[in-house]
Amino acid sequence: MQNKFILLESAMNAVLNVNFESKVRLQELGKIEEYARGLQHMTKEEGALVWAVLKAFRAELESGTINEECIGGYYKMLREALSFNRSPKGKKCVIYGNNWLSREIGKRMRSDNYCVFNWQMVNPDYMDEYDLHIVCDEAVKEYGISHIRPEAEIIRIWDYLKYKFTVFPSFYKTYSDYEKKDKEKVKCIITGNTNIVSAVRSKQLHINTVSLANNGQDIYYDYKMFRHACESMPNIKYAVIGLVPNALRYDASKSRVEWRRCLVYYPIVRSMHNCEESQRLTELYEAADEKVKHFFDEEYIEDLYQIFESRRRLQDEEGEHIFREEGANHDMDMREIGELYHRPHTDVSEENRALLEEYARFCTEKGISAIFLIPPYTRWYKRHMDVSYYTELLVCVKELSEKYGARLVDMFGMDMDDCFFRDYANINSIGAVKVASYINAILEG
Numbered sequence: 142m143q144n145k146f147i148l149l150e151s152a153m154n155a156v157l158n159v160n161f162e163s164k165v166r167l168q169e170l171g172k173i174e175e176y177a178r179g180l181q182h183m184t185k186e187e188g189a190l191v192w193a194v195l196k197a198f199r200a201e202l203e204s205g206t207i208n209e210e211c212i213g214g215y216y217k218m219l220r221e222a223l224s225f226n227r228s229p230k231g232k233k234c235v236i237y238g239n240n241w242l243s244r245e246i247g248k249r250m251r252s253d254n255y256c257v258f259n260w261q262m263v264n265p266d267y268m269d270e271y272d273l274h275i276v277c278d279e280a281v282k283e284y285g286i287s288h289i290r291p292e293a294e295i296i297r298i299w300d301y302l303k304y305k306f307t308v309f310p311s312f313y314k315t316y317s318d319y320e321k322k323d324k325e326k327v328k329c330i331i332t333g334n335t336n337i338v339s340a341v342r343s344k345q346l347h348i349n350t351v352s353l354a355n356n357g358q359d360i361y362y363d364y365k366m367f368r369h370a371c372e373s374m375p376n377i378k379y380a381v382i383g384l385v386p387n388a389l390r391y392d393a394s395k396s397r398v399e400w401r402r403c404l405v406y407y408p409i410v411r412s413m414h415n416c417e418e419s420q421r422l423t424e425l426y427e428a429a430d431e432k433v434k435h436f437f438d439e440e441y442i443e444d445l446y447q448i449f450e451s452r453r454r455l456q457d458e459e460g461e462h463i464f465r466e467e468g469a470n471h472d473m474d475m476r477e478i479g480e481l482y483h484r485p486h487t488d489v490s491e492e493n494r495a496l497l498e499e500y501a502r503f504c505t506e507k508g509i510s511a512i513f514l515i516p517p518y519t520r521w522y523k524r525h526m527d528v529s530y531y532t533e534l535l536v537c538v539k540e541l542s543e544k545y546g547a548r549l550v551d552m553f554g555m556d557m558d559d560c561f562f563r564d565y566a567n568i569n570s571i572g573a574v575k576v577a578s579y580i581n582a583i584l585e586g
Contacts, residue, residue: 144230144270145266145267145270146229146230146233146267146270147229147230148172149172149173149176149229149267150225150228150229150230151169152169152170152172152173153169153173153216153219153220153225155169156169156170156173156198156202156212156216157212157213157216159209163202163203163205166202167199167202167203170195170198170199170202173195173219174195176223176264176267177191177192177195177223179264179265179266179267180223180261180262180263180264181263181264181265182260182261182263182284183261183262184261187222187261187262190218190222191219191222191223194215194218194219194222195219197211197215198212198215198216198219201215222262223262224256224257224258224259224262225256226251226256226257227251227254227256228256229256231254231255231256232254232255232256232272232273233255233256233258233270233271233272233273234250234255234256234257234258234271234272234273234274234275235257235258235259235260235263235271235273235274235275236250236257236258236259236260236275236277237260237274237275237276237277237278237284237286238260238276238277238278238299239278240277240278241448241449241452242277242278242298242299242302242445243277243278245445245448246275246277246298247259249437249441250273250275253436255272255273258271260284268289271294272294273294273296274286274289274294274295274296275295275296275298276295276296276297276298276299276300277298277299278299279299293432296429296432296433296436297429298429298433298437300425300429301426301429301430301433302442302445304401304402304404304405305405305442305446306446306449306450307449308401309355309356309357309402309405310446310449310450310453311338311355311356312355312356312402312405312406313405313446314446314450315352315353315354315355316353316409317443317446318351319351319353319370322351324373324374324375325374325375325376326349326376327349327350327351327374327376327377328348328349328350328376328377328378328379329343329346329348329349329350329351329377329378329379329380329381329584330350330351330352330353330367330370330371330374330377330379330380330381331343331350331351331352331353331354331381331383332353332354332358332363332364332366332367332380332381332382332383333354333358333363333381333382333383333384333385333514334354334355334356334357334358334359334383334385334388334391335355335356335357335567336383336385336516336566336567336568337354337383337385337514337516338352338354338355338356339563339567339568339569339572339573340383340514340516340517340567340568340572340573340576341354341381341383341514341516341573341576341577341580342570342573342577345573345574345577345581346577346580346581346584347581347584347585348378348379348584350381351370351374353366353367353370354383357393357396357399357402358393359388359391359392359393359394359493360384360388360389360391360493360496360497360500361392361393361394361414361492361493361496362393362403362406362410362414363382363383363500364496364497364499364500364503365406365409365410365412366406366409366410367380367500367503368503369409369410371507371509377507377509378508378509378510379509379510379511379512379584380500380504380509380510380511380512381512381514381580382497382500382501382511382512382513382514382547383514383516384513384514384515384534384538385515385516386515386518386526386528386530386531386534386553387481387482387484387530387534388493388534389489389490389493389494389530389533389534389537390484390486390489390490390493390530391484391489391493392414392415392486392489392492392493393414394413394414394415394416394419395415395416395486395489400416400418401422403416403419404422404426407422407423407426408426408430461563461569461570461571462563462564462569463559463560463562463563463569464519464559464560464562464563464564464565464569465559466519466520466521466559474525474565475525478522478525478526481526482526482527482530483527490533494537497537497538497541498541498544498545501541501542501544501545501547502545504545504547505545505546510547510548511545511547511548512547512548512549512550512580512583513538513541513542513547513548513549513550514550514552514576514580515531515534515535515538515549515550515551515552515553516552516553516568516576517552517553517555517557517561517568517572517575517576518553518562518566519557519559519562519565519566520556520559521565522565522566523553531553535551535553548583550579550580550583552576552579557572557575561575
């Protein structure tokens with residue numbers, strides 16, 4: 142059977158050809174109108190434009206006046222409205238989504254000589270003639286592509302990228318910055334979660350330091366990322382092991398909110414820890430990874446991140462925050478604290494104790510000085526948390542420090558003014574100077 146797109150383009154060229162009689166050109170215009178009737182997802186405005194151009198085309202042909210300058214203009218508008226950015230005799234690609242990513246991917250595919258169609262300009266009768274379908278938006282928006290076969294023709298790039306930098310941009314930035322380091326010069330690595338990210342800032346330490354701390358990171362991934370870094374950083378002398386009061390009771394892979402976070406670590410540590418859906422998710426990731434990397438290299442992915450980050454900075458630029466107890470949203474903060482200190486999981490606690498010991502033992506074996514750090518908190522936070530979580534952590538860390546010769550910097554008990562914090566639990570840049578002074582004293586001692 143002849144390619145329907147070739148027939149459609151032939152009809153468009155015939156309408157433009159002044160050597161054909163008006164009757165023939167009108168007949169060919171009917172084929173274009175038939176294609177346009179199959180466009181199911183056009184907005185009201187898009188549909189009005191397409192049909193207005195077709196109506197003008199028909200009127201010119203039927204009147205017999207045939208103003209060829211107008212015909213040429215209508216033809217150009219029609220090609221643009223129907224996404225015929227180049228000849229559809231070649232490779233054809235459909236872009237799904239109407240966001241910054243869909244625009245960037247569209248530009249990239251055009252530069253690779255694809256005829257790019259916006260999903261709103263797709264006629265389902267022609268579906269088997271598109272070579273590639275790239276989904277640049279949330280998977281829940283099906284866009285009518287659920288029945289496309291084979292699945293190999295669909296690249297769900299939004300799903301692939303969102304755990305890299307759309308949902309957890311801090312991890313992507315942390316890791317991409319780490320990759321660019323002169324690894325032989327690095328002497329210290331920081332691990333920990335959100336509170337450690339704000340409290341310990343690598344640029345304020347007096348030796349060359351890389352921070353692999355990240356939002357929502359648990360002890361399992363602290364240790365796995367540290368081990369990964371040590372493979373390429375042969376001169377590590379110090380490990381700042383940041384621990385929050387509830388660290389022993391937290392497992393990201395079991396968290397109902399954060400288990401998907403494990404997917405960002407999978408390409409690096411090849412594990413999703415205790416995540417129940419790990420096999421399904423990793424299979425999906427591997428399949429997507431192979432397809433995405435066939436079309437887009439790492440340098441291009443980095444370019445996409447820079448575009449995303451510049452847009453995010455424009456939206457989120459703000460000055461330094463100073464916590465004020467009287468101005469806090471206590472209802473919301475109390476809910477968060479309640480969730481943090483309502484984790485009576487003894488199995489998680491036992492596994493995390495074993496991981497911390499393995500972490501400390503590994504440092505000893507490699508001649509790396511381990512520094513356990515518990516960051517400071519606001520007075521308000523300490524009044525409302527479950528102190529028993531902190532107590533069990535402190536007992537554990539003291540035992541490990543004695544057994545493996547590690548240092549303990551416990552700033553939890555310090556009575557620090559609210560001016561050192563940006564919110565009820567996190568240090569601001571003023572407080573970070575204070576924390577750095579304690580760590581630098583050990584590094585230089």
